[in-house]
Amino acid sequence: MERSTPKRLAALCFCTALAGSAYALEMDATGKVTLEGRAFFDDGAYPEQSQNSNLSVTIEPDLYWETDDRNHTFYFKPFLRLDQHDDERTHADIRELSWTYYQGDWELRAGLRKVFWGVTEFQHLVDVINQTDGVEDIDNEEKLGQPMINLSLVRDWGIVDLYLLPGFRERTFAGADGRLRGPLVVATNEAEYESGAGDHHTDVAVRWSHTIDAYDIGAHVFHGTNRDPILSPRVINGQTVLVPYYEQMTQFGVDLQATLDSWLWKAEVLWRDTDREDYWATQAGFEYTFYGINESDADLGVLLEYGWDERGTDATSPFQNDLSLGARLTLNDAQSSELLAGIIYDLDYDSTTFQIEASRRLGAQWKVSLDLRYFDANDTRDPLTAFNDDSHIQLTIERYF
């Protein structure tokens, strides 16, 4: 009985908002279906990893409504992945289920949403609102929908976003049968919290962002549950597993980009304070683009970034002392052909992650991508050694509708 209250309340809010005037809703339904095939070069390092190839399918509809005056919008974006081998990777999420109301210079956004903060490419250090959907990929790009109420104010001196974040999403991890995991499986059901409220803790955040000529600057403060868990081994039912522990944290962060001619200079800096420690971390670098290379339409971007974490090799982040070098080739053709290559070199452990992503559109509704990822880590203290046998190629076919 009690459980239905929030839903009823939500329904009531939507109806009240709509009842104000005679609104007609216009719907826009699109989405995509993705087929992903992975082939691993080596056998899995751990006994349960019997497979050397894996097929997976995702479905991601995108449903959008707006009122005639466009002041109210509703957005629903569910997500489903079916994975051939990993039961943990077979999962569903609501990426977006939100209502937005805007009036002139302010905007109220409520529901499950995704927010992106930051400027750098190899690591999204200050992007802390949404939890990572870690089972999707190891690049931390995929995020889970975060419950929020967000008031956004546009002022002459910048945009201010106020966030109230009721409820926390736990990070997802590959299961025992999945590849791209460490020697111990993460027991997500056993997650523990510093806060007595557990995953019901309400977090708060404020972000200011502004553009001054060629400079885009952002600053934020976040107080609440740390999205990055501490993983500790424990024996449960005779098996050693990793138990995630979610601390409380306060974080201050700054992101800055200078867009000067063909140069993009980028920096993200954060200071994070938890019960155990406080530390600084940064990701900074540049992107330089050669336009119209060899009198063609193609552009070549060269990226260099450095990631540093004050905690050094004790850091929970893999970018504790890492140099990243990348190249982005954009053909600017009708098929939007692109090639992205990157190498991340860990200066503490001499380990390397190498990645190539090539993609192009086929016809009007298809897109195909071919990715290669190669890991080379030999220092046993390096967390990357867990992926040493997981180098793979991946073919992704996307159909848009």
Next chain:
Amino acid sequence: MNLAMTSLSTLMATLLVATPLMAQTDAQAEKGLTISKESKARDEGWGDMQADMLMVLRNSQGEESIREIRLKSLEVDNDGDKSLSIFDKPLDVKGTAFLSFSHPVGADDQWLYLPALKRVKRIASRNKSGPFMGSEFSYEDLASFEIEKYTYKYIKDEACGDDTCFVVEQYPVDKYSGYTRRVVWIDQSEYRLQKAVFYDRKDALLKTLTYHDYQQYLDKYWRADLMKMVNHQTNKSTDLKWNNYQFKTGLSDSDFNKNTLKRAR
């Protein structure tokens, strides 16, 4: 002494020959500028504008692909226009939006919104010579016309359709332009662009743009329903069809910021 005399006479001779030539060149530049200023002046005061763009790209084999974009623009006094472009097709870029604050001189301010990542990216505006969405239109072809962006030279009058056109050469000031010059045909009745011929960085003939089916809005502003761009070097072409032109719809500065970019759809 002899040497000096020779130099002096050479100089005198040069001056005698060059003065009428230079005067002619100055007059041509002046007239080219005057025509272009009049063309610009006749299109001022539109305030804000919304329209739908349909691009049909054809490769040399005649295979077509489609781009659909909705465009909102705001006229800014003493500066370039602000514009917001929202991409509907192809479907893989649906929801992508592009915000641009153009400036007559110097780099434009540009941001791209990537809906899958929900990320707003400030991008360099340096690539103005690059193709817009793989089409034969470059970014600079689609940018608002500003007097300061070119120097001018009037060439001649020439018949164009039922009208007579001024033929004017325009030389881009920006060193990053993809052109050494463009030659434009401006009709004398309404000062509308009827044709533009583009020459690449090596001054070789590159593209021809023709304007078709002009309509007048608010009894003042002329807009072509169809713009055809043909690339003579690759035999590719792009038709740009405009629909649902609306002027003075009440857009203001507050419709052109990073929040509206994220909201655009």
